[in-house]
Amino acid sequence: MNSNFEGSVNSIPSPQERKQRVIEGLATDNIEIILDRYIISIRREMLEFLPNDFQDAPEKYLEYIFSHGQVYKESSEKYKEQTKLVVFPEGEEMVSKMMEPSKTADTRNEYVVLVSAYEEDLPTAKPIGMIIAKDIQDPSYLLMRKVAGVSGRDIEQQITVSGKYTDEQIQGFMKVISDKNKELAERFRSKLGIDKKWGIKDLMIDYDEETLEIKAVVPIDWERVSIYNPESPKAVE
Secondary structure, three states: OOOOOOOOOOOOOOHHHHHHHHHHHHHHHEEEEEOOOEEEEEEHHHHHHOOOOOOOOHHHHHHHHHHOOEEEEEOOOOOOOEEEEEEOOOOOEEEEEEEOHHHHHHHHHHHHHHHHHHHOOOOOOOEEEEEEEOOOOOOEEEEEOOOOOEEOOOHHHHHHHOOOOOHHHHHHHHHHHHHHHHHHHHHHHHHHOEEOOEOHHHEEEEEOOOOOOEEEEEEOOOOOOEEOOOOOOOOEO
16 A cells, blocks of 8 residues: 555545554454564454464464465465465354565555454455564454455356356446446545556456356455555556
């Protein structure tokens, strides 16, 4: 997220004001576990989605988060960023997004967006917390609840290769997703005063495979967020 948060749109709190409120709220809204190499910060209301003994054995679960999970997305750069679904032995699920070592600030910024969107009842992954590395050579992690659906980067291929739908149905389906993406952009701009490139690949789409009815469209990537400028809005697919 762009760190230059001067100003706001209309009368809503500026992104900087929201960030300050979320950061200040960490002391009361989150539990903090300090380890040798990491600081774990978990929202109190999300503890129910973690194993019962998470607070008693954080090192065990930290290692589990690092070494287990189904990878959703992985970058090809020198320091890989990786998003994966972690299913604990007891059955609890969460998504872990590993940020490259130089992007610890981005981890906090994405967390701020998640919390702000969640508090405004906007479509978002529910924020669980963060794992912040103490050493700048180590990656930090954003933790959130799993969002139902299929990644926007895969959705068109998935319904095409299924062979169930005509080209016209597929085009209509993708048009609905695009329209909903435009609606999301306007909602986040008006509610949070933020903007980004609104790509379909950065969405999770939950839909009925028989009817192609869309149940939910949720944006999931907040890495390159900036202040919304009505004079120069970001592109929307």
